[in-house]
Amino acid sequence: MLMHAATQRQLPRISVTRPPNANGVPATGSAESLTETLELMGAAMPFSRNMEIYGEGEPAEYLYKVIRGAVRTHKLLNDGRRQIGGFYLPGDIFGMEVDGIHRLSAEAISDSKVLVVKRSALVALAAKQSDVARDLWAMTARELAHLQNLMLTLGRKTAQERLAAFLLEMAGRACSGDAVDLPMSRQDIADYLGLTIETVSRTLTQLENDSAISLPTSRRIVLRDRAALTRLNS
Amino acid sequence: MLMHAATQRQLPRISVTRPPNANGVPATGSAESLTETLELMGAAMPFSRNMEIYGEGEPAEYLYKVIRGAVRTHKLLNDGRRQIGGFYLPGDIFGMEVDGIHRLSAEAISDSKVLVVKRSALVALAAKQSDVARDLWAMTARELAHLQNLMLTLGRKTAQERLAAFLLEMAGRACSGDAVDLPMSRQDIADYLGLTIETVSRTLTQLENDSAISLPTSRRIVLRDRAALTRLNS
DNA sequence: CGATCGCTTGATTCCGATCAACAGGAGTGG
DNA sequence: CCACTCCTGTTGATCGGAATCAAGCGATCG
Numbered sequence: 090m091l092m093h094a095a096t097q098r099q100l101p102r103i104s105v106t107r108p109p110n111a112n113g114v115p116a117t118g119s120a121e122s123l124t125e126t127l128e129l130m131g132a133a134m135p136f137s138r139n140m141e142i143y144g145e146g147e148p149a150e151y152l153y154k155v156i157r158g159a160v161r162t163h164k165l166l167n168d169g170r171r172q173i174g175g176f177y178l179p180g181d182i183f184g185m186e187v188d189g190i191h192r193l194s195a196e197a198i199s200d201s202k203v204l205v206v207k208r209s210a211l212v213a214l215a216a217k218q219s220d221v222a223r224d225l226w227a228m229t230a231r232e233l234a235h236l237q238n239l240m241l242t243l244g245r246k247t248a249q250e251r252l253a254a255f256l257l258e259m260a261g262r263a264c265s266g267d268a269v270d271l272p273m274s275r276q277d278i279a280d281y282l283g284l285t286i287e288t289v290s291r292t293l294t295q296l297e298n299d300s301a302i303s304l305p306t307s308r309r310i311v312l313r314d315r316a317a318l319t320r321l322n323s
Numbered sequence: 324m325l326m327h328a329a330t331q332r333q334l335p336r337i338s339v340t341r342p343p344n345a346n347g348v349p350a351t352g353s354a355e356s357l358t359e360t361l362e363l364m365g366a367a368m369p370f371s372r373n374m375e376i377y378g379e380g381e382p383a384e385y386l387y388k389v390i391r392g393a394v395r396t397h398k399l400l401n402d403g404r405r406q407i408g409g410f411y412l413p414g415d416i417f418g419m420e421v422d423g424i425h426r427l428s429a430e431a432i433s434d435s436k437v438l439v440v441k442r443s444a445l446v447a448l449a450a451k452q453s454d455v456a457r458d459l460w461a462m463t464a465r466e467l468a469h470l471q472n473l474m475l476t477l478g479r480k481t482a483q484e485r486l487a488a489f490l491l492e493m494a495g496r497a498c499s500g501d502a503v504d505l506p507m508s509r510q511d512i513a514d515y516l517g518l519t520i521e522t523v524s525r526t527l528t529q530l531e532n533d534s535a536i537s538l539p540t541s542r543r544i545v546l547r548d549r550a551a552l553t554r555l556n557s
Numbered sequence: 558c559g560a561t562c563g564c565t566t567g568a569t570t571c572c573g574a575t576c577a578a579c580a581g582g583a584g585t586g587g
Numbered sequence: 588c589c590a591c592t593c594c595t596g597t598t599g600a601t602c603g604g605a606a607t608c609a610a611g612c613g614a615t616c617g
Contacts, residue, residue, distance in 0.1 A: 127609060164475045166557040172478040174471060187457075194472050215457075216482035219450040223421075226460040229467055234558065236470040237408060237426050241398045243477035244406040244517035275596060280446035283478035288573055290597055323400040482605065509564065522605055524565055541564060 123182075124226035125152075126214070130178060136160075136197035142184070145194045149186040151205045155179050158201025159272035162193040163280065173281040175235060176273060178262060185211075198272050243283045246323075248292045251282040253321035256302065260312055267312040275307075276317040330406040357416075357458035358388075366441040370394075370431035376418070379428045383420040385439045389413050392435025393506035396427040397514065409469060410507060412496060416462060419445075423471055477517045480557075482526045485516040487555035490536065492496050501546040509541075526539070 100152035118142070133156060136142055142153065145164060153160075160177040174193050177183045184195060189208065197203075243252050255278060260271045271278070275286040282289070296302045301317040302310055310319060364497040370376055376387065379398060387394075410454050411417045418429060423442065431437075451523035476488050489512060493503045505512075509520040514525070524529060527544070530536045534550040536544050546552060 148443060159440065166475070166479060168557070170479040172475045174474060187461045191466050215420060216453040219453065222449070222453060222456040226456070226463060227421045229463045233463060233467045233470065234426050236467065236474060237398065240408060240470060240473055241400070241406045243474060244514075245400060247402040266420065280478075285574060285596085286596075287575080291573090294597075297513060323402070455606090481559075520607060521566085521607080546564075 113248045123221060126211075127222065128204070130210055130262065131204040132205050134205050136201045136203055138197060138199050138252070140197050142195040142197065142203065143191050145191055147191050149184065149191045150191045150208055151184060152182065152208055152211060153184040153195070154182045154204040154206070156202040156204055158203075159198040160195055160201060160203070161198050161277060161281075162195045163275065164193050171280045172283065173277060174239075175232070176259075176277075176281070178272070182228060185225065194201070198277065239281075248282075248284055248288050249296070250323065251284065252289065252292045253301075253318040255282055256310060256312060257315075257318055257322055260315075267315070269310045269312070271308045271310065349517065357455060357462070360445075360455065362438070364444055365438040368439050369438050370435045372431060372433050374431050376429040376437065377425050379425055381425050383423045383425045383554065384442055385418060386416065386442055386445060387418040387429070388416045388438040388440070389437040390438055392437075393432040394429055394435060394437070395432050395507065395511060395515075396429045396439065398427050405514045406517070407511060409466070409475075410493075410511075410515070412506070419459065419462060421463070432511065473515075476517055480516055482516075482522050483530070484555045485518065486523065486526045486530060487535075487552040489516055490546060491549075491552055491556055492543060494549075502547070503544045503546065505544065511536045 119184075131154065136158070143149070144149075155177050157179055159179075160183060162174045162177075164172050164174065175183070176198070182321065184191065185208070186192070211221070211225065215225055238254075246254065256269065259271065260267065263269055263276060273281075275289050278284075279286045279289045284292075293302070293304060296318075297304050299317070299322075301312075301314045303313050304310055315316050346451075357494075365388065376394065377383070377385075389411050391413055393413075394415075394417060396408045396411075396417060398406050398408065403467070410432070418425065419442070420426065423461070444457070445459065449459055474487075476485050480488065491504065493505065494501065497503055507515075509523050513520045515525045518526075527536070527538060530552075531538050532549070535548045535555075537547050538544055
């Protein structure tokens with residue numbers, strides 16, 4: 090092991106310094122879904138490629154929703170080894186914490202626009218409206234379910250199986266049929282699946298040779314045989 | 324890879340068939356902590372060693388709290404490869420789901436007594452008392468934080484580092500100073516850390532030779548050099 | 558007492574990591 | 588436009604850490 094892959098990567102330490110002020114909270118408003126509530130309370134912010142949105146260990150003052158672009162979250166070891174916890178695409182919410190401390194860092198994968206909402210406002214709203222409280226809880230539970238699947242992948246799957254799981258996950262989210270446009274690099278995929286870029290590249294080539302997928306460009310992958318991938322996904 | 328370790332293990336398929344009836348809910352009661360609330364609503368049930376408490380995919384009708392013994396949760400692949408998600412000791416709560424479906428299976432590690440509480444009663448209570456809602460949310464968030472750490476361990480750590488993380492985690496929970504009494508087998512530890520029993524055994528021996536730990540018996544481990552283990556934990 | 562189970566240790570194999578080279582673009586500046 | 592560099596991704600050769608295969612030991616139990 091001991092992959093110092095992430096060590097020399099540029100990781101700009103630019104945090105949110107001047108956050109936007111949240112609008113007034115609809116205190117007596119009737120039951121609204123969390124998604125709708127966020128639109129009313131949030132402000133859009135731009136983040137350029139590789140810019141840090143928040144860092145591990147920082148107080149969590151805001152909740153975030155991707156409007157455009159893509160975001161990754163990760164944990165680091167001392168020597169730079171990195172594990173990515175998840176990728177967030179437009180419509181996805183990330184960065185919510187119960188106790189107000191971020192457990193992972195978040196960065197923009199590409200130039201992105203992100204809706205930012207004050208956490209304290211949401212928590213206060215949750216105390217008054219049980220449906221908001223439930224939505225926040227459900228959001229955390231979805232993150233948990235995702236990580237339970239990733240745990241199985243990282244602990245017990247082969248390289249082929251990891252890539253199959255990743256491709257099926259991304260295809261399931263993009264909703265663009267059998268073609269997947271990846272916003273992230275091979276390094277990001279590797280750090281998500283607990284592999285190296287070389288193994289990711291080799292395994293994709295191998296899947297292409299087995300005609301399970303095809304690779305029109307390096308960032309575009311077509312699922313040619315979903316059944317084969319699903320079989321690998323156990 | 325491809326460890327069929329779990330394939331031939333006996334995994335009795337005995338589920339909770341006749342659950343206990345929950346007591347009346349303190350509907351208008353003032354703010355109580357979740358732990359105290361559970362005592363009032365639950366019923367104690369015995370589970371013998373290796374008995375299944377619930378299975379992955381089953382509807383989640385109950386929430387559980389360990390009174391005596393120990394519990395593990397896990398996911399399985401088709402061919403029997405197993406990944407353990409966590410260990411639960413006396414006082415720990417497990418098995419709560421927002422949407423009512425268990426994402427992992429749960430089994431008693433040793434003969435255990437478990438407090439069982441109706442989920443529907445708790446969810447109803449949470450809708451009325453925001454502090455209960457918050458406690459349930461916080462519980463899910465604690466599970467999430469635990470899995471985020473496990474994710475880093477499974478994705479990026481060496482065998483030595485995994486064992487160090489495991490020993491520090493268990494020592495931190497047992498609160499019995501530097502001595503840790505493990506309720507689980509080497510196979511359980513291996514399936515938690517994404518290793519094999521042989522690697523777990525060898526690595527523990529190696530840590531003993533490096534005088535980081537000592538092994539009075541196979542189930543009892545004394546942390547002799549916490550600094551060394553913490554260094555490995557990065 | 559023999560049998561089973563949990564654990565340790567040794568020998569060997571193998572999958573993915575590491576080291577290394579190179580190719581194709583994208584952007585930059587002349 | 589080309590020459591240049593930087594960046595990302597692919598491929599080849601080799602290495603190494605953990606898996607696999609195998610044997611044996613002590614404890615528990617019927």
